[in-house]
Amino acid sequence: MPAVTGVDFLIQVNTGTDTAPTWTTVAGQQNATLNRKADEADITSKDSDGWYEGLPTIKNWSIDFDGLLVEDDAGYQALEDAYLNDKILQVQLLTPAGNKYTGKAYLTDFPIDAPYDDATTYSGTLQGTGPLTKTTGV
Numbered sequence: 001m002p003a004v005t006g007v008d009f010l011i012q013v014n015t016g017t018d019t020a021p022t023w024t025t026v027a028g029q030q031n032a033t034l035n036r037k038a039d040e041a042d043i044t045s046k047d048s049d050g051w052y053e054g055l056p057t058i059k060n061w062s063i064d065f066d067g068l069l070v071e072d073d074a075g076y077q078a079l080e081d082a083y084l085n086d087k088i089l090q091v092q093l094l095t096p097a098g099n100k101y102t103g104k105a106y107l108t109d110f111p112i113d114a115p116y117d118d119a120t121t122y123s124g125t126l127q128g129t130g131p132l133t134k135t136t137g138v
Contacts, residue, residue, distance in 0.1 A: 004096045006031065011065055013078045014090035021090060026075035028068035028122075034093055034101060035062045036132070061103065061132040063093060066123035069112060079124065083107040091126055098137020103128045 009032050016022030040054040070076055082089045092102040105126035114120045 008096035027070040027073035033064040061128040063126040069120040100135040103132040
């Protein structure tokens with residue numbers, strides 16, 4: 001598969017239930033970054049011959065995003081409701097190849113930028129809580 005641009009990566013939120021999800025794309029989205037990290041345990045000992053040794057431990061993930069503000073969009077409203085009411089969202093990031101990264105997350109940052117002479121935008125950070133799963137596209 002050739003290289004792809006970010007235009008076809010979409011953030012979706014579940015506006016249905018956990019058992020019967022309704023995936024809604026967040027309107028106006030421009031950028032998204034899927035952050036994945038693993039902490040590590042230092043297992044260096046005298047047997048390491050002077051080299052650091054480590055083992056992966058706790059993993060975590062988040063999605064940083066931004067876009068043009070569309071206040072009446074169902075996806076945006078789900079984000080705002082989750083932020084205002086401390087709700088955990090079921091979210092997914094879709095790739096052009098049809099892969100889906102899915103997990104539960106809460107908003108830790110959700111500013112609105114309303115400059116005098118430019119488009120109003122929003123941004124945010126969805127902090128994952130629990131596992132991030134990948135479903136491979138067909």
